[in-house]
Amino acid sequence: MRLRLLSAVYPLMAIATSASLIAKPEPVKTLAIGADAPDFSLPGVDGKNYTLKDYSEAKALVLVFTCNHCPDARAARGKVIALHEDYKDKGVAVVAISGNDDKALRLDELGYSVYGDSLEDMKNVAKEEGYKFAYLYDGLTQKATKAYGAVSTPHVFVFDAERKLRYQGRIDDARRSRANKGTPYVREALDAMLAGQPVKTETTRPFGCSTKWSWKRDAVAEDNANWKALPVTLEDLDTETAKSLAANKTEKLRVINFWSTTCGPCIAEFPELIETYRRFQNRPVEVITISSDPVKDRAKVEKFLTSQQAALSRRTIGSVKKEGRKSNNYIYTGDNLDHLAEAIDAKWNGALPHTVIITPGGKVIWRHNGRFDAVELRRAIVGYLDGLTGE
The missing domain is CATH 3.40.30.10 (Glutaredoxin)
Incomplete structure (x- = not known):
């Protein structure tokens, strides 16, 4: 009898322990200026897999951690498209990455968007918006998002030809406006790098919706139960x-x-x-x-x-x-x-x-x-x- 009780209790304890590990917030440290770009291997909306080496010939690399649902990210879509169009012939590669775990989003967090943050939803957004750059999904493991320390959507990282981080933060000062406002930090960084000049502003706060880490799944379960x-x-x-x-x-x-x-x-x-x-x-x-x-x-x-x-x-x-x-x-x-x-x-x-x-x-x-x-x-x-x- 005692053995049967223990065998019944221990699996439950294991499940509870596993759940507590999932629910525990993990510290995230944003990549420091001058750091090397961490490698990644991520699926894109086009069915291909992408790694850092795929952009080895680019004079500069812009990684935009973004998503589908966030109003800040939605407002920035046109700006990311414009960055790609304006700098593609200058040797600059623009890549968008969604690091959100789409199952860590409560339904009431989707009230500003038609789509959620799944890979299938990303395909729809990329098609409707006409993305001509890679849009990658990191929601399954979030390894790349953690490695770069992307804390919000959008959060931009700009690397030079040696893949040293030269700028990280927001696109400009427009917040949720689709219009360009304030200082165009990303463009200034790119222009300086391409001219062989130091970047004037290396770091800014990336205002936007917080990254939906997998440990937030517990909040989704609680919301559904409520x-x-x-x-x-x-x-x-x-x-x-x-x-x-x-x-x-x-x-x-x-x-x-x-x-x-x-x-x-x-x-x-x-x-x-x-x-x-x-x-x-x-x-x-x-x-x-x-x-x-x-x-x-x-x-x-x-x-x-x-x-x-x-x-x-x-x-x-x-x-x-x-x-x-x-x-x-x-x-x-x-x-x-x-x-x-x-x-x-x-x-x-x-x-x-x-x-x-x-x-x-x-x-x-x-x-x-x-x-x-x-x-x-x-x-x-x-x-x-x-x-x-x-x-």
């Missing part, structure tokens, strides 16, 4: 309340999804709907679901919503209460679904699922009948929010 523990609610919806939802007299972008428990595409897309809500919960965005099931099937609707963890985010509760509402999940109680369609989107043909995005003030800016593409839904949301907050 979300799963949230209560799921369902309220009745009459035609007048539907009209008020469509009028959207709030400051939030409102995504409304019409669905039914008997609709296969509705069921298939629902997890992506909830994921989208969780992604944007820190921003002025909410997702409202409206079931067209008969009221007699209310228990069935509630059971499905619970299985999908269609909860109300704690960050949204206040604004919902302010409107005098209790939930973002509804079942329509009217006798005529035409009245529901006319109240929210008269262009809805009645087929399920149907999704609309409504701005503050009640304007429909996006609609889709049938199963939506999650990327296109997020693109519409981010596009609207960027129009309000971008430069």
